[in-house]
Ligand SMILES: Nc1ncnc2c1ncn2[C@@H]1O[C@H](COP(=O)(O)OP(=O)(O)OP(=O)(O)O)[C@@H](O)[C@H]1O
């Protein structure tokens with residue numbers, strides 16, 4: 563099955579249709595079983611470890627999820643969309659289960675503690691923002707980003723200065739660095755919660771006279787209160803900066819961030835079952851995220867043969883599908899004889915190209931166009947899995 567690159571489409575009845583590039587057929591499987599069929603390719607979990615230190619002995623694999631804050635709900639939603647719903651008896655309970663992954667325990671923790679506990683060996687996997695991994699992981703080689711784009715928690719760590727006063731005409735990091743005001747005695751004062759990434763960035767960009775102060779929230783107030791000259795904080799819509807009379811500057815973005823799946827290298831290499839579980843989670847994430855924004859389009863088309871219909875379809879730029887159109891005969895009985903005058907074509911189309919695709923289908927004689935959202939796209943092997951194995955030296 564993996565060789566044929568199946569496309570999965572969720573039907574209302576929780577059954578799934580599978581169509582291969584050369585043949586289409588329909589099977590009914592429960593939501594529970596269908597993904598495990600796809601990701602049953604077992605991986606060797608234990609290999610010779612390049613890591614000397616031993617990991618704590620325990621049987622279960624631990625996944626850290628944000629216990630609160632803006633990532634918490636979106637993380638649970640992602641898992642649910644991947645048929646990995648977290649069963650938490652009540653919201654104050656910090657340990658939970660994902661019934662689909664029997665050897666896995668979920669631990670709810672603050673994002674920064676997830677990173678700390680990955681490093682201390684108390685967690686094996688975690689989902690947090692890249693900003694948190696970068697700040698609290700401090701480049702530690704034990705941390706491996708397994709999936710770098712979970713498609714939520716988008717923000718950037720960015721330097722911001724007041725729009726007014728001595729900063730009125732300052733619009734870039736270079737101009738900020740060249741301001742004569744900053745000296746050894748009177749350095750640029752930056753308020754931030756990112757006390758690792760902040761100084762590292764300034765040093766890398768040659769800003770010499772800078773001093774950092776830490777703060778935990780509402781940093782945007784610091785310049786107006788006279789506590790700092792600039793701030794280094796997360797920005798998403800930019801509303802908080804705007805409302806506080808602050809502006810970002812060219813060259814001032816330290817990091818672009820979104821939610822990521824991160825793992826402890828040591829755990830992946832040494833803990834029994836950790837690599838298999840990671841593979842399954844990764845496959846489900848990839849399949850779900852690839853399918854987001856894609857639709858399955860089916861239509862009937864009159865034609866002499868499947869090849870002739872395929873040729874017509876492929877003259878249209880928006881109808882190529884993932885690998886090419888699936889074309890299959892629609893049989894009917896006429897004068898006691900079974901014939902195929904029509905062919906059904908099935909293609910995947912990105913949301914943006916949907917209407918154009920419908921127009922192109924009609925232009926080449928397509929009729930009865932059906933459109934349904936795609937739930938999963940499983941590829942033969944995910945590029946991120948290959949990448950992970952190579953990072954692990956496997
Ligand atoms: N404005 C934002 N828009 C989108 N994502 C954001 C935004 N601010 C933060 N994030 C992302 O959400 C993560 C969690 O932020 P949140 O504010 O919930 O926790 P925190 O401030 O790190 O936690 P704590 O309150 O314990 O210090 C951040 O690390 C970042 O990846």
Ligand SMILES: O=P(O)(O)OC[C@H]1O[C@H](OP(=O)(O)OP(=O)(O)O)[C@H](O)[C@@H]1O
Pocket residue numbers: 632778779780781782795796797798799800801802803
């Ligand atoms: O660009 P915007 O969309 O306005 O978002 C930016 C704000 O979001 C974050 O704060 P958050 O709301 O998480 O509050 P916190 O400071 O308590 O963490 C960040 O620290 C900014 O203050």
Ligand SMILES: [Mg+2]
Pocket residue numbers: none
């Ligand atoms: Mg915050």
